[in-house]
Amino acid sequence: MAHHPEHTTPIAPRRAVYLPTGLVIALVVLRLATGWHFYREGTKKLAYNADTGVTTIAFSAEPFLRQSVGPVAEIVKEEMPAAYNWERYLAVPRQARPTTEEELDKRAKWEADYAARRKAAAAKKQPLPIEFPPHSPYYDWADRIERSWRTAHDRFVIIPALTDDQRAAAAEALDFRRQQLADYLESQADAIAEWEHELFRLEELKKDSGAVSLPFLGTRIEEKAAETKSKTGAWISQVKAIEAAYLDDLRHIVDEEQLSEAATAAALDEALTDESAKKLSNINMAVTAVIIGSGVLLMLGLFTRVACIAAAGFLLSVIASQPPWVPGSLNPVFYYQLVEIAALAVLFAAAAGQYAGLDYFIRLFTGKCCGRKESV
Template sequence: MLVLLRISIGWHFYSEGVEKRDAGNWSAAPFFANAKGPLAGEFRKMVWDADGALRLNKQANLHYWAVFRDQVGAHYGFDDAQKRQAQVNYAKAVEQYDWVIDENAAELEEYELGRDRIATLETQGREKTLRDGVTSLGGQRDTIRKEWTSKASSALKQIDEIWEGYEIAQNAVATSEQSEGRPMFKMAKPRTARVDTSVVDGIIPYFDIAVGLCLLFGLFTPVAALAAAGFLGSVFLSQYPPSTGPQSSNYQLIESMACLVLAGTGAGRFAGLDFFLHLIIRKFWHAPDPDA
């Protein structure tokens, strides 16, 4: 039964990791942004540019676009004509950005005015405690936050599209000879926190794959199972208290407990590579019997 449990959880992690990797645009941002419970604030901080401060800062956008323009030119070895085209793409992105800001000016003004109110809801201890202590008031705080974020959602989505289009346009300047044998040059997102989704999104798919393979083959099972339990436990805490239905985080809690069972029983030694690993360890590091 332990072998079946280990293989089932291993396959779940492996398949999830492959799906996220192959999707190309998978992100943990929506999950973190909708976190609730006592740790909700910490999870929301992990969303890249969660409050849009960077994307709504024109000078910051111009700086990163200019840096990328020069980097992509150096990557492919642009000639003078291509550098001029890269500058045209840059100017077009700036023009599009200005248009988005103008079109959403009223909503963005309300959004900026609401920053202080949201900061009060999240950081002012007395009000936060009061609202968290009464279910209806806690829900009211979430409603206020959702209404506030909706003010800038359209503009931020359009700015994201400008970033994506700019990246594609600059790479398209390269000729087939220049791009042959070179991967598409990606525009790295500047971190807005020590660890945010710009980092996490690249780690989680391969974390899932690695944990899944270790559990499937029964290799380093205690370490892999503990890592899986910690990951699933964090998922549960991010959605505490859990709701009912298919989206309930109780499933993650149950699987997390199952991973602890795998770690505590050394399940990899049963029909797994840990069996051979333990044989090697016992052969070379087992202390000889002094009475022998």
């Protein structure tokens, strides 16, 4: 019986897909325009010093991040440097009302106990306890500041080159500045309480604006909000000044001979650098790198899809920090972000870097990296 070979269906050769010339030109123009916009916005965040020849990042994301609203706003603000999230811990709307007998008793008991403990410590020639009144309008903010200063102290005293006397001096410096902070805030207690009452009135005004639509009410709310916000400037400035003096105290504890050692100098800088400031610096660098890098890659048509993802991710983070549906958002509409995200989606889907871009050569040599294989 003769053997007949199995019949097989011939495989058609893979055919290249050709796009209309006008569509290719449009994709290239869109890629170049989007890339140029990202590149230009990124380079605006840099500053070049002609004298030193050094380029630095002259941009800070802090003002924008401080205005964040929505689910992650508190997490973001908690990581911001310097002002210790005063928006959360100090700007608390509280209605001014008569103090109850129970509250008066609690305050009197705390004050008597605090005075007795300070007197006992003084008699024993021990450091005086320094505390903030738990009933004060600034208590939460002061506690947040003190914890940060203690962290700086704890990082400072573990520097290996320090002597016991220098560590004792660091403890004295912390106590001195804590007392200075406590005295200052106590002197401002009535003003802070009055300010927090004004915040309460502002909240009530906003509620009224939602129930009654009056033309002048919106303007009145804006004026009141600006007025209440401006009052924090002096308190924040004074706290920053006390903190700067405290950090300067710690720096002067280390002598010149110790600072001549590179390891000690580096450890000192590390100890006195605010962790929040480090995080903010890293954010500034990352944002600048993503914007400039995405723009360059898009213009070159190199790793276009990666650039599209990075650029779209950045734009989405901007939208997420100011979601238009959250009350108080400064971004009631998406403005250009949504348009650019749509443009990046088109460039991603079309793998636009293979048209007049370097992705063409990557696809040519790899056969798979940035292009899509046509199915048979």
